Amino acid sequence: MTSQIFSPDVQQPLDVVGIFVFALSGGLLAVRKNMDIFGICVLAEATALGGGVVRDVLIGATPPVAFTNMGYFLAPLLAGVVVFFLHPEVERINSSVQTLDALGLGLFCVTGTAKAHDYGLGSVASVALGMLTAAGGGVIRDVLANETVSLLRWDREIYAVPALVGSTMVAVLIVHQHLTTLTASAAAMTAFGLRMLALRYGWRAPRAWHRNGSRTSEE
Template sequence: MTSQLFDPHLQEVLDLVGIFIFALSGGLLAVRKNLDIFGIAVLAEATALGGGVIRDVLIGAVPPAAFADQIYFLTPLAAAVVVFFLHPEVARINWSVQTLDAAGLGLFCVTGTAKAHDYGLGSVASIALGMITAAGGGVIRDVLANELPSLLRWDRALYAVPALVGSAIVAGLIAGGRLNATTGTLAAMAAFAIRMLALRYDWRAPRAWQRSSSRAEE
């Protein structure tokens, strides 16, 4: 299966690291919204696992991988506990969290696209599900927190676009029969690099033609 690009043990470690970091971002938003411990845990779980669950349900891979192994469900809870007690310290290393979040984005868009292809989807659908795997949890997090999803806001650095680029590279590699651990890693690094450059230089997607308002939200 093309979705199993790496050694199974390495794949699990990478997945858990990505899940933990995504969960931290969900927990931090819960703290900013003044939610209680249950709210912190819910946003941590939703952010970390939401994208993968959506993908698995849509492709018919049920029960979703997030529920087939309890370690994937418990990891976000561990992140929620860290945020509950240490949120000032976690917030202070925000750049490190964003860097690791970008790495998780790159990894998940690659594995999500490959898994969708394994279940018989075409290139376009696989790319879409790769992006959903990487960014869907953040959308669920923002909706639950009653915020406009970050990836839809013009005043935020590119997030979905890097995932789309990484997913498109993977789809192209699959079509050419060249997807393996090395090329998959390069695709993940491409998504990671674009996200980090977007953060560094504040790259944003263009708004509607001749739309010039400077307000962050309307």
């Protein structure tokens, strides 16, 4: 199966680290929204696992792995507890959290695309589900927190675009039968690199040309 790009001894620790960091971002938003411990943990779980759960349901990989591997389910709870007690410290190392978040983005767009392909989806659908795996949890987080979805905000650095690039690379590699641990790692690192460059240089997706609106808040 192409989704088994990395050996289980490598894949699971990488997954857990990625899930934990995604959960930290959900927990921090919950703190900013003045939620209690339950809300913090719910938002942490939704952010960390939402994209993968929706993907698994859509492709028929049920029950989702988030509910069959307790490590995946417990990692966000741990992250929620960490944020509850130590959120000022977590906020102070936010740049490190963003770096690990970018690594998780790269990993999950690759493995999500490969898993969707294993379940019989074509290249375009696999790419879409690879993006969903990487970025879907953030969308669910924002909806639950009553926030404008970050992926749709022009004033945020690009997030979905790096995932799109990484997922597309994987789909092309699968078509040409060149998907290996090395090439998959290259795709993940490409997505990671693009996200980090976006954070460093403030890259944003272009907006429509010749817009009529001129309100300061939209400029």
